[in-house]
Amino acid sequence: MSEALNAGLALFVLALAAWMVVARDTFAAVVGFVAxxxxLTLVWVQLHGVDVALTEGAIGGGLTGAMLVAAAARLRRTEAAARAERPGWPTRAAAALLAGGVTAALAVAVLALPVPAPSLAPETAANMGATGVGNPITGVLLAFRAVDTLLETTVVLLALIGVWSLAPDRVWGGRPGPRHRADPNETLAYLARVLPPIGLVVGVYIFWVGADLPGGKFQGASIIAAMWLLAVMAGLSDAPPISRGWLRLALVGGPLVFIAIGAAGVATAGAFLAYPDGLAKLLIKAIEWALLPSLALTLALILAGVPERPAR
Amino acid sequence: MAEFLLAAALFVLAMVALGFVRILRGPGDADRMMAAQLIGTGGIGALLLIGAAMGVGPVVDVALTLALLAAFASVAFFKAVTDGQPDDTGAAERE
Amino acid sequence: MAAVMAPFVGALAAFALGGRNAQRVAMLTILAGLGIVAAAAHSGGGLVYLLGGWAPPLGIALRADGLALAMMLAVAVVVLGIGVYACAGFKTPPGEREARAPFVFWILLLAIWGSLNLVFVSGDLFTLYVALELLTFAAVPLVALDGSAETLRSALRYMLYALAGSVFYLLGTMLTYGVYGTLDITLLGARVAANPVTVTAVALMTVGLLAKTALFPLHLWLPPAHAGAPPAASAVLSGLVIKGSWFLVIRVWFDVFPGVVTMPSAQLLAGLGAAAIIVANVVALRQERLKLLVAYSTVAQIGYLFLMFPLAFDAGAAEIGRGGALTGGLLQAISHATAKAAMFMAAGLAYGALGHDRIAALAGVARALPLTVLTFALAGVALMGLPPSGAYVAKKLFFDAAGSSGQWWWELVLDTGGLLTASYVVLVLAHALVRTDAPIAPRKPVPRIAELAALALAIASLALGFVADGALGLDALWGKLTLSDLWSAVLVLAGGAAIAAAFARDLPQIFGGAGRFAFGRPLRAAAVAVGGAFAGADGILRRWPVASLALLAAAFAFGAALLAG
Amino acid sequence: MMDTATLFGLCAAALVGLGLYAFIVNPQPLRKIIAFNVIGSGVFVLVGAVAYRGGAAGWGGDPVPQALLITGLVVAFCASALAIALLQRLAREAESVTLASDAPAAPPATPE
Incomplete structure (x- = not known):
């Protein structure tokens, strides 16, 4: 039964991908992307990656999907001009040939992967004790490969700076995105009152269980960011001006705490990002707690977009 | 039992695939978004069934996340279609 | 480790403090970082640092070998030069708390520097992927810093093409993990064997990195992106950013898969480099705008950086190996980083003073901005590979390697490239040296400190030859320069002038116009036709569908060349 | 019947191809961004298959590639966000947003 389910899932995924490629209308393709x-979240569950499924649901499908939907609606008027530039059939044939070739090469590679598959699972298992956490993904992300995670938080922050850098000079320091008007009788305002408290609890919960079960800071942070944006879109709240000192501090706070704890490791445990015996779980938790608000804020501001209004 | 639950998940997925046809046909943006939401609901159902079949508890968390973000996506869609007209806000930005 | 983290901490602090403090923090960080790197270089290479105390394959190691240290030191010097230069241009205007362009520039400069250092020392293929993405995310906003539609478009083209490149790299990396179960460079170097999956992985990684480096014909994004950015940003992009992905090609070929890469694939890589040198140099010569000329010169110089791969092949072992050619390539990269940064800075100063950068209307600049024109000339000499520049020593090393392995054709490419480079440098100088009746008044004052910073980098590029000569014990420069070297330098310049006279769009009065010599006319017509054909080919290659098809085609070509060995 | 890892591995190969095709031929930049995400998801599913094959020590998958996937997903999100922001800004400044070929970075020099 599981095989049939997998096959059905794979077919469905491919059909949707093909739809996104051939759809005439960009908005239709974007809606396809949300689905x-x-x-893909189901695929991850079938591939025994519940942590990945959570991330895909929260960031890959959820936030990216919402971003694409908003962009597609705004870019409607550029559609016709773009469609006129569709390349002729020789280009399309060449593209199909070469892209098909890549698929063929990858398929051969997939079939030629060695058996038994190499794995770092046994090594991870043997060393999990030293980290004090129960979820191996968290162990990898915050102990064995902590530097990747540190860089990742920097990547998110750089993306935010990149988005901000697109602001017109005149409104630098202003508030991102349009101001949404609140209509107290709207369904939207109601939804934005009811959902965020629940979402906040779920976000913190997903973050909290991350130490021992699937979950973690990125997944939790994106749920919280989404809930805050919901309130902004309903007009119940407004994005802060990007020049605020507290905002800047809150954004860099998480990464700075991470680096500080990492640097302390040089003195206490002999290496950058090392944790002294017995304190590993505590320090990992401290890093995660520091990162959660910074990440939630960064993700939310990335989604809120380019500053458009003066701070007043 | 697990077999039955997986069969049920497959069935839900097959039904959802019919909703997929709706996306293909449109005609309006709202139709398409509703079809995506249908896939969302069906997908969450299938997810929960799979989770129960495999006995993986945390799958429930995934379903919860998906449900919350599906609501977020539909609000983003609504706002983008209703007041996302670039020329309203864009005109003021031009230097 | 400190060398990697210092710029990032600086960037975070600059972000938090904002405004005028961003610049102060950046300059302090640059000085501190330079000190750290110099200390590390002084203590010597071969350092291995286990992050978190976890050894690979589970953990991640940083390895500061000689290559990494040399590159880190060079980058730190260039960053300092660019930082000093940018102090005038990217200053928060008085009366404002914070301005957009300076704030973004200083933070991103630090971020680019940190990412580059990470690229040099990281020993893990996935960490390198994240570092590359950091580099791209920091570089893209610099392209669009002035916010005009055209720069936004070039930034988007750059971003999307670079993303395709990183996806290819990531795909190759993950296939490698699927076969060998580790991402550590040293462990992989000991384990890899040539098989279909590995060959696919190497081809994908190489081509992905080439797209990010803008090696011909994958260069569609570079000329408009580098020419449209503010001068200090162009210097960062051209001098430094592309060296990150280039360095990674070296890591992948020399350290990860030395036993897998083959002679045909190396010849292919250098062949693309040769095509870059010939085509991009000629196209550079035909540009009307100085900044585009310098940008095309970068496309051509990227070609030089790939000539070393076949030369580094050990004929006996039939395996790629570290040796003179690799050292030469490294020298070439460092020489280009300093010279090209200086050249973009000089072009920027001329632009700032004149309000335009049309080459044909540069007359009188030499009198108004003598230091800037001198900088351009010195940087040009360094790019041509004339003594005593670093590129000259690099060329000597290449010639040795080519001589010992019998690959004479690369010598030919190098010499042709030198002549072509000389041609556009001579052309620009000829325009700039023309006297005008009235001295031109700069539109706005040219900051002396910026002129000096650019000049210092140009001189550094020339002096690099002495440094390298001493460090490598080649003993090719001090008192060894003979009359024939001088003679060949003169020949290069004269040849360059002749080529310029044949190919250039607008000829300055010094050449007396094209029609003076009757016998020259058909020659000139032929040259113009060839130049036009090259420019047309370049235009087609830089169309999106063609360039992305070229990306896939290159992947297949490398796959085939790797299997052919 | 094929095993799960091979099935999804082949599915991933097809996704990469589909995405690449769209990335090349579709002139609308937003479609290129979607295509980038499709290619990316193909790569990620491939990694998922590799992780699935490496299941050992009581875990259904190798945790190291799964952790890399999480990092990869976040990086891909950031890339999409930056590209979309650039595109929207471009749409405000210019009539056409396509990238087929670039106009000169400044108006051509006036003839003497």
Whole structure:
């Protein structure tokens, strides 16, 4: 039964991907993407990656999907001009040939992967004790490969700076995105009152269980960011001006705490990002707690977009 | 039992695939978004069934996340379609 | 480790403090970082640092070998030069708390520096992927810093093409993990064997990195992106950013898969480099705008950086190996980093003073901005590979390697490249040296400190030859320069002038116009036709569908060349 | 019947191809961004298959590639966000947003 389910899932995923490629209308393709992200979440569960499924649902499908939907609606008027530039059939044939070739090469590679598969699972298992956490993914992300995670938080922050850098000079330091008007009788305002408290609890919960079960800071942070944006879009709240000192501090706070704890490791445990015996779980938790608000804020501001209004 | 649950998941997925046809046909943006939401709901159902079949508890968390972000995506869609007209806000930004 | 983290901490602090403090923090960080790198270089290479105390394959190791240290030191010097230069241009205007362009520039400069250092020392293929993405995310906003539609478009083209490149790299990396179960460079170097999956992985990684480096014909994004950015940003992009992915090609070929890469694939890589040198140099010569000329010169110089791969092949062992050619390539990269940064800075100063950068209208600049024109000339000499520049020593090393392995054709490419480079440098100088009746008044004052910073980098590029000569014990420069070397330098310049006269769009009065010599006319017509054909080919290659098809085609070509060995 | 890892591995190969095709031929930049995400998801599913094959020590998958996947997903999100922001800004400044070929970075020099 599981095989049939997998086969059905794979077919469905491919059909949706093909749809996104051939759809005439960009908006239709984007809606396809939202559904596609959801199906991928099922794929991750079938591939025994519940942590990845959570991330896909929250960031890959969820936030990216919402971003694409908003962009597609705004870019409507550029559609016709773009469609006129569709390349002729020789280009398309060449593209199909070469892209098909890549698929063929990858398929050969997949079939030629060695048996038994190499794995770092046994090594991870043997060393999990030293980290004090129960979820191996968290162990890898915050102990064995902690530097990747540190860089990742920097990547998110750089993306935010990149988005901000697109602001017109005149409104530098202003508030991102349009101001949404609140209409107290709207369904939207109601939804934005009811959902965020629940979402906040779920976000913190997903973050909290991350130490021992699937979950973690990125997944939790994106749920919280989404809930805050919901309130902004309903007009119940407004994005802060990006020049605020507290905002800047809150954004860099998480990464700075991470680096500080990492640097302390040089003195206490002999290496950058090392944790002294017995304190590992505590320090990992401290890093995660520091990162959660910074990440939630960064993700939310990335989604809120380019500053458009003066701070007043 | 697990077999039955997986069969049920497959069935839900097959039904959802019919909703996929709706996306293909449109005609309006709202139709398409509703079809995506249908896939969302069906997908969450399938997810929960799979989770129960494999006995993986945390799958429930995934379903919860998906449900919350599906609501977020539909609000983003609504706002983008209703007041995302670039020329309203864009005109003021031009230097 | 400190060398990697210092720029990032600086960037975070600059972000938090904002405004005028961003610049102060950046300059302090640059000085501190330079000190750290110099200390590390002084203590010597071969350092291995286990992050978190976890050894690979589970953990991640940083390895500061000689290559990494040399590159880190060079980058730190260039960053300092660019930082000093940018102090005038990217200053928060008085009366404002914070301005967009300076804030973004200083933070991103630090971020680019930190990412580059990470690229040099990281020993893990996935960490390198994240570092590359950091580099791209920091570089893209610099391209669009002035916010005009055209720079936004070039930034988007750059971003999307670079993303395709990183996806290819990531794909190759993950296939490698699927076969060998580790991402550590040293462990992989000991384990890899040539098989279909590995060959696929190497081809994908190489081509992905080439797209990010803008090696011909994958260069569609570079000329408009580098020419449209503010001068200090162009210097960062051209001098430094592309060296990150280039360095990674070296890591992948020399350290990860030395036993897998083959002679045909190396010849292919250098062949693309040769095509870059010939085509991009000629196209550079035909540009109307100085900054585009310098940008095309970068495309050509990227070609030089790939000539070393076949030369580094050990004929006996039939395996790629570290040796003179690799050292030469490294020298070439460092020489280019300093010279190209200086050249973009000089072009930027001329632009700032004149309000335009049309080459044909540069007359009188030499009198108004003598230091800037001198900088351009010195940087040009360094790029041509004339003594005593670093590129000259690099060329000597290449010639040795080519001589010992019998690959004479690369010598030919190098000499042709030198002549072509000389041609556009001579052309620009000829325009700039023309006297005008009235001295031109700069539109706005040219900051002396910026002129000096650019000049210092140009001189550094020339002096690099002495440094390298001493460090490598080649003993090729001090008192060894003979009359024939001088003679060949003159020949290069004269040849360059002749080529310029044949190919250039607008000829300055010094050449007396194209029609003076009757016998020259058909020659000139032929040259113009060839130049036009090259420019047309370049235009087609830089169309999106063609360039992305070229990306896939290159992947297949490398796959085939790797299997052919 | 094929095993799970091979099935999804082949599915991933097809996704990469589909995405690449769209990335090349579709002139609308937003479609290129979607295509980038499709290619990316193909790569990620491939990694998922590799992780699945490496299941050992009581875990259904090798945790190291799964952790890399999480990092990869976040990086891909950031890339999409930056690209979308650039595209929207471009749409405000210019009539056409396509990238087929670039106009000169400045108006051509006036003839003498």
């Amino acid at each position: 596609y992200g959801l199906l």
